[in-house]
Amino acid sequence: MTRWQALDKLQQADVSVFVSMSPTYPTMGEDDFHELLSYFRAVGEVVVFHEPINPRGANFQQCLTAAKEAGYDDVVTELQQMQDSHQYWVEYALNQLNTVQQVATRFDGLQVHSWPDDELVRSTSGQLRSKLTAMQQAVSPESFSGKHSGTSPEQSKLAHETDSLGHLI
Numbered sequence: 386m387t388r389w390q391a392l393d394k395l396q397q398a399d400v401s402v403f404v405s406m407s408p409t410y411p412t413m414g415e416d417d418f419h420e421l422l423s424y425f426r427a428v429g430e431v432v433v434f435h436e437p438i439n440p441r442g443a444n445f446q447q448c449l450t451a452a453k454e455a456g457y458d459d460v461v462t463e464l465q466q467m468q469d470s471h472q473y474w475v476e477y478a479l480n481q482l483n484t485v486q487q488v489a490t491r492f493d494g495l496q497v498h499s500w501p502d503d504e505l506v507r508s509t510s511g512q513l514r515s516k517l518t519a520m521q522q523a524v525s526p527e528s529f530s531g532k533h534s535g536t537s538p539e540q541s542k543l544a545h546e547t548d549s550l551g552h553l554i
Contacts, residue, residue, distance in 0.1 A: 396428050432498060
């Protein structure tokens with residue numbers, strides 16, 4: 386709650402607000418993202434930086450240990466599966482990126498800048514690799530001049546809600 390209050394005070398003082406929604410966990414779904422993004426949007430015009438968890442990252446083991454200690458067995462199971470199977474992680478990360486971008490379209494004035502991991506980009510090919518590379522290379526939309534640059538076309542969903550990502554992998 387203290388963080389939300391601080392964000393609100395900053396926004397009211399016309400200080401640009403940026404939020405890192407990172408890492409997102411494999412147990413998080415559309416409803417979780419909708420709830421988080423609605424909180425961020427309620428603060429005002431914000432840029433949300435998003436990155437799915439990466440099992441190669443230095444903090445991955447810390448997250449796994451913390452989940453074990455907190456008794457979040459479902460998170461532990463998913464994280465271990467991700468660590469054991471590269472393909473499982475790739476599919477998770479792609480679904481997370483796509484879901485967050487889809488949910489973000491429901492909120493006017495909310496911009497999500499997703500950051501696909503280098504290994505994720507290397508693990509794909511064709512149209513999907515091109516989309517991820519463009520997403521990764523897109524200039525983030527934060528503005529220090531008070532003028533918002535708008536959402537980058539590269540920062541968009543990877544597949545339509547009715548489509549499966551499977552045809553892109």
